[in-house]
Amino acid sequence: MRLTSACTAVYGIVLDAGSSHTSVFIYEWPAEKENNTGMVQQLHTCNVKGKGISSYYANPDGAGKSLHECMMEAKNKIPANRHSETPVYLGATAGMRLLKMENEAASEKVLASVEHSLKTYPFSYQGARIISGQEEGAFGWITVNYLSKNLNKPTGTLGALDLGGASTQITFVPQQEIESNDNSIDFRLYGNDYHLYTHSFLCYGKDQALKLSMGMKLESTRVADKTKPIELRDPCFHPGYNFTKTAQSVFNTPCINGVNLPTGIISHVGLGNWSQCQQSIRKVFNITYCAYSKCSFNGVFQPSVDGKFGAFSAFFFVMDFLNLTSDSLDGTKQRLAKYCSTPWKEIVEKYPQIKQKYLSEYCFSGTYILTLLEDGYSFTSDNWKDISFIKKIGDSDAGWTLGYMLNLTNMIPAEAQDTPLMPDGGYITFMLLFTLLILVLLLMVFIYFRRSTRQAQKDII
Ligand SMILES: Nc1ncnc2c1ncn2[C@@H]1O[C@H](COP(=O)(O)OP(=O)(O)O)[C@@H](O)[C@H]1O
Ligand SMILES: [Ca+2]
Numbered sequence: 297m298r299l300t301s302a303c304t305a306v307y308g309i310v311l312d313a314g315s316s317h318t319s320v321f322i323y324e325w326p327a328e329k330e331n332n333t334g335m336v337q338q339l340h341t342c343n344v345k346g347k348g349i350s351s352y353y354a355n356p357d358g359a360g361k362s363l364h365e366c367m368m369e370a371k372n373k374i375p376a377n378r379h380s381e382t383p384v385y386l387g388a389t390a391g392m393r394l395l396k397m398e399n400e401a402a403s404e405k406v407l408a409s410v411e412h413s414l415k416t417y418p419f420s421y422q423g424a425r426i427i428s429g430q431e432e433g434a435f436g437w438i439t440v441n442y443l444s445k446n447l448n449k450p451t452g453t454l455g456a457l458d459l460g461g462a463s464t465q466i467t468f469v470p471q472q473e474i475e476s477n478d479n480s481i482d483f484r485l486y487g488n489d490y491h492l493y494t495h496s497f498l499c500y501g502k503d504q505a506l507k508l509s510m511g512m513k514l515e516s517t518r519v520a521d522k523t524k525p526i527e528l529r530d531p532c533f534h535p536g537y538n539f540t541k542t543a544q545s546v547f548n549t550p551c552i553n554g555v556n557l558p559t560g561i562i563s564h565v566g567l568g569n570w571s572q573c574q575q576s577i578r579k580v581f582n583i584t585y586c587a588y589s590k591c592s593f594n595g596v597f598q599p600s601v602d603g604k605f606g607a608f609s610a611f612f613f614v615m616d617f618l619n620l621t622s623d624s625l626d627g628t629k630q631r632l633a634k635y636c637s638t639p640w641k642e643i644v645e646k647y648p649q650i651k652q653k654y655l656s657e658y659c660f661s662g663t664y665i666l667t668l669l670e671d672g673y674s675f676t677s678d679n680w681k682d683i684s685f686i687k688k689i690g691d692s693d694a695g696w697t698l699g700y701m702l703n704l705t706n707m708i709p710a711e712a713q714d715t716p717l718m719p720d721g722g723y724i725t726f727m728l729l730f731t732l733l734i735l736v737l738l739l740m741v742f743i744y745f746r747r748s749t750r751q752a753q754k755d756i757i
Contacts, residue, residue: 307339307374308705309384309419310697311363313410315391315462315501318344320366321697322373325707336442336702338692340373342366348461349406350391356405360413367417379418386410386424387700389432390462390498396426398550422704427696429496432458433465434481435699437492440606442702443689448486448712455605457683458695459614459665461503462551466592466673467494470599475588479597487712495596499551500580500668502610502661508580509660511552514562525561532573532660533566534640539656540564566640570633570663577660577667592672601673604682608694614661615685617650625670625680632662 304327312319324339344366352359374382388407396403403426411424427435437456438447446453455468467481470493474480483490499508514528525540541562581593592598607615615621618635620628636659647655669675675683686694702708 305375305378307378307382308336308701309370309374309382310701311384311386311410311414311424312695312697313349313386313388313392313424314460315348315350315389315394316460316503317346317348318363318366319697320344320363320370321693322370323692323698323701336692336698336707337690338698340369341693342369348391349388349410350395350403352406352409353395353399353402356402356409358409359406360409360411363410363413367414370419371417374419376418380420382419383422383701383705384414384417384419385422385701385704386414387427387431387697388425389427389696390429390460390496390501390504392426393429393498394462394504394550427700429463429465429498430478430481430494431700432463432696433467433494433496434483434492435696435703436465436608436694437467437494438483438485438699438702438708439692439696440608440686440689440694442698442708443692443694444606447488447708452603453490455601455603456694457605457607457611457669459607459610459668460501461610462501463496463498463504464500464502464668465494465496466598467492468602468605469493471602472599474597474599476597484710485708487710493599495592495598497594497596499549502614502657502664504549504551505577505580505664506657506660507546507549508551509577509664510546510564511557512579513576514558515556525563526558527563527565529565529567530573531567531569531576532636532663533564533568533656534636534638534643534659535566535568537566537568537640537656538563568637568639568659570629570636570659573636573659573663574667577664578671581667581672583671592674598673601675601679604684606686606689606694607669607683608686610661611665612685612687612694614658614665616687617654617658618662620662621685625666625675625677628666628680632659632666635659636663 305324306327308323310321312321320342321338322340323336325336344362346362349359392403407424414424415421436458440454440456441447444454453469458465469490474493479493479495481492481494510528513530514526517526541564543557543559543562546562547557583593585595587595588597590598618632620631623631643655688694692698
């Protein structure tokens with residue numbers, strides 16, 4: 297929905313530099329009502345062509361250049377007289393976190409390149425940085441609750457589940473105490489205090505999780521003849537799927553410490569067996585230790601999930617493709633099992649318009665989502681219905697970018713708006729009567745002084 301009133305609009309631009317790709321979001325809101333809830337709208341999005349900025353580690357200049365078309369689109373969408381006041385922020389997520397771990401100098405060059413590029417446009421450049429996993433989780437939570445207009449009402453809030461390619465976040469208001477400081481975030485918004493649980497699992501986005509799980513399968517394969525391609529028989533890929541890949545393309549990530557991993561060529565063969573697939577995925581979650589009263593996995597504290605949740609980004613893309621956004625947990629498992637066992641040939645024929653890389657991975661991704669939510673976060677068949685797989689709320693995408701901008705532009709005040717003590721009408725009447733009283737008092741003082749001066753003059757005469 298465009299804002300059509302005559303009042304001036306204000307704009308803001310946020311670039312979401314994700315591990316797989318970059319999106320540019322343009323937001324718009326009316327100038328006079330900056331502080332009201334639910335007022336900021338997403339005006340436009342642009343998907344940058346090519347891969348995420350971290351993929352330019354060997355050619356940093358390319359990262360900045362890749363943004364050009366979308367930034368020109370932003371220039372055209374935003375009225376020229378507003379350009380110089382429009383803030384531009386770039387936030388990079390897990391792809392850049394991983395690059396920084398692997399090669400800090402390269403990650404700095406990539407950030408310098410996007411910074412240099414963003415400064416060439418007529419907007420007000422406000423910085424390009426890697427945001428923390430905590431920020432990513434917390435701002436995603438703010439976005440979905442701002443868009444659902446939950447923030448200045450006494451109603452419950454919506455938990456946020458974000459699945460990316462390289463990391464995944466869970467954020468919600470828990471019923472029980474948060475036992476670990478790393479997982480706790482406090483906000484005061486519109487006069488209400490929020491005590492949030494949040495965690496971001498680096499390497500547990502769906503692309504990195506696939507690498508983890510393939511790596512584990514290969515580690516258990518003993519290779520006799522090193523000259524032959526290694527066969528990776530994978531229950532998470534469709535029967536009839538058979539592609540050769542280089543070990544380097546699969547295992548070039550700091551998420552895997554490749555001690556026993558092979559080099560050379562891998563022959564990736566699909567088996568299409570859902571329950572074996574789930575068994576193999578379970579192995580990527582370490583549930584053997586927990587120093588708290590409760591953990592999700594890898595020793596991370598997590599209170600019991602509580603209330604309703606919005607699951608967005610790849611949670612939505614995958615479940616929407618699989619048509620599994622409104623089934624029960626049992627129904628979801630059954631349909632997914634059937635989908636995974638469908639021959640690869642049939643899948644390709646049925647969806648000729650979908651990129652084969654995405655298409656080949658939906659069985660793995662769907663099973664990963666289910667396992668993460670049920671075994672990882674402890675959702676059950678009873679509260680499965682509390683998860684809504686969503687892309688947008690109203691016209692705006694669910695994701696961390698809107699919350700990030702609302703925070704940096706101070707658009708959500710900590711205290712509720714200054715409201716008169718009485719309702720509007722009463723307040724005005726009160727002010728009128730008060731002014732009248734002051735006037736009457738002034739008049740009385742004036743009359744008193746005139747009388748007393750006259751009396752004094754008479755006395756002298
Ligand atoms: N249509 C789609 N179908 C399946 N997966 C998709 C689709 N569009 C985007 N994705 C996936 O969503 C994920 C988005 O992650 P991204 O935001 O780039 O990474 P991160 O948040 O970890 O930095 C990637 O795994 C990408 O492949
Ligand atoms: Ca993301």
